Amino acid sequence: MKYRTALIGLSWIATDPAGSASDPIVGTALPGSHASAMAAIPDIELVAGCDIVATAREGFLERWSGRWPELGVYGDYREMLARERPDLVSVVTPDHLHTEPVLAAIEFGARAIFCEKPLATSLEEADQLVAAVSASQVVMCVDYTRRWMPEFVEARRIARSGAIGRLSQIVIHTGGPRAMLYRNHTHVIDLLSYFADAEPDWVIAELEPGFEDYGTAYRGDGGGDPATEPGANYYVAFANGVRAYVTGMKDTVPELRVDLIGPGGRLSLDVEGLRLITVESEDLRTKPTVTRMERLTPSWTVAGVQAALCDLIAAMETGRPTASPPETARQAVAITQAILESQAHGNRPAQVARIAAQRPTGVPPA
Ligand SMILES: NC(=O)c1ccc[n+]([C@@H]2O[C@H](COP(=O)([O-])OP(=O)(O)OC[C@H]3O[C@@H](n4cnc5c(N)ncnc54)[C@H](O)[C@@H]3O)[C@@H](O)[C@H]2O)c1
Structure with missing residues (x-):
């Protein structure tokens, strides 16, 4: 089975070629990027990538169109999702811009979403994502690579x-x-x-x-x-x-x-x-x-981002949870x-449950 796959955000962590593991503990390599990990997984067919920056799109094509000759590039991820209808979507946009692309991927029928960490930069958005994922059939996994x-x-x-x-x-x-x-x-x-x-x-x-x-x-x-x-x-x-x-x-x-x-x-x-x-x-x-x-x-034979993607595919195929579901990413x-x-509050103890309960898990913001 080939899963049509798309990338949103085409910086180095999404597109670098595979390098040798310089330091697996510090985590700088080990199939470094999303695309290089995808290239090592036979079930994945990378069909498109999207970035708002033209040079990022060009660099992506230069690196990966040899491996996937049909690869398309877009400047608007909604257009890409509507045209390509990917099964699997990797979201690799900046830390505070994960929510909208993930929600769009769900809207356009993705079956699996691999989202870079953090899940979100506010509890409101984290809750919105947890709720949207649980209300859909999608499997989502957050890239806490370790x-x-x-x-x-x-x-x-x-x-x-x-x-x-x-x-x-x-x-x-x-x-x-x-x-x-x-x-x-x-x-x-x-x-x-x-x-x-x-x-x-x-x-x-x-x-x-x-x-x-x-x-x-x-x-x-x-x-x-x-x-x-x-x-x-x-x-x-x-x-x-x-x-x-x-x-x-x-x-x-x-x-x-x-x-x-x-x-x-x-x-x-x-x-x-x-x-x-x-x-x-x-x-x-x-x-x-x-x-x-x-x-x-x-x-291990497979580790890091590659193992995460294999975990996500297995979860999509079997219905079992991944090692990093949105609920635990919300805890972070x-x-x-x-x-x-x-x-x-003056370096005083802050109660996590009270803070997290300000908007209960699963309830999207009004
Ligand atoms: N798991 C890890 O070890 C690891 C390592 C590095 C980065 N990351 C994560 O990867 C994500 C990206 O990090 P980065 O340092 O490459 O960020 P970055 O800001 O350098 O790059 C993100 C890319 O997304 C693009 N982008 C921004 N808005 C977009 C939009 N609306 N549509 C399409 N593309 C858009 C930017 O043009 C850029 O090319 C972050 O969440 C970061 O935390 C994870």
């Missing part, structure tokens, strides 16, 4: 297996100029939910100096200019007792480092790969602590909103 990256999937599996005892603490560092809340932090915020496996309860946050009065509404430019969006440090309490600490100011090293900690050990994930550190001593009062470190190198929007609310 949900399909071997080290992250393996770290979660091991944490759930009890190898470190009950997971109690998550410590993550992110940084560098791209550590903007809705840009790179949104990956980290999603990882917190992914590993904690529970509803977020409350959040305490401090935004980057200079953004003290940022307010509670998104004021970014779609992820382009770091000056329009803050980095942050925050602490998230989950309903099952898991506590998460994130250091993520922009004036820190642009590195992703994850520690999952329990009473029996720690899983560490960074540029050195995934390690499991366990404590061997049964009785810490009477015996010296003996720690053991094991390097883990999970191998709710936590981000709580981060802004905590700062706006």
Whole structure:
């Protein structure tokens, strides 16, 4: 079965040729772009791409019309959706411009939508999307790419297996100029939910100096200019007792480092790969602590964006959920909103459930 597929937004992340994985942990490669991942999936027939910028359309054709000779380009995605009637649509527009293309893809009968992160930059839009998806037959998946990256999937599996005892603490560092809340932090915020496996309860946050009065509404430019969006440090309490600490100011090293900690050990994930550190001593009062470190190198044949697209196709064919449905992506929007609310209220705890309930899931804005 060939699924007619279209791309909305034709920047590098949508159209780059396949490159070698430079750093699978930091996440810079591994079939980098949407088009290169699609090229590796026999079920996908890329029929068209749309961008409002002519040079982006030209670059897309230059790179990919050899692989798909019938490839069309458009400057208006509604026209593209009406003419091409794709089964699968990838939405790769700037951070704050996902809602309209996703709703249009549903309107024109797409069966599956792969949407870049974040789901939306407001709870209102996130709710609108969750409601529209659940009212239709469409399957939607949000590209929190690490949900399909071997080290992250393996770290979660091991944490759930009890190898470190009950997971109690998550410590993550992110940084560098791209550590903007809705840009790179949104990956980290999603990882917190992914590993904690529970509803977020409350959040305490401090935004980057200079953004003290940022307010509670998104004021970014779609992820382009770091000056329009803050980095942050925050602490998230989950309903099952898991506590998460994130250091993520922009004036820190642009590195992703994850520690999952329990009473029996720690899983560490960074540029050195995934390690499991366990404590061997049964009785810490009477015996010296003996720690053991094991390097883990999970191998997958398909990972990253390619695995996400395969997951989406399987979900469309079988009716099972994907690893990143809009409901969990909405949770990342709710936590981000709580981060802004905590700062706006003197760095006091912000109740995520109260903030998220301001408009219950599934109810579109009036
Ligand atoms: N999952 C990941 O690891 C990852 C990595 C990079 C980017 N992203 C996400 O991909 C998305 C795009 O990021 P980017 O940095 O390439 O953004 P960008 O702003 O550089 O590019 C987006 C493209 O969309 C086009 N566009 C804007 N409005 C449009 C419209 N109405 N119709 C058609 N095209 C339109 C722009 O012209 C541009 O070519 C963002 O949501 C970003 O967060 C995800």
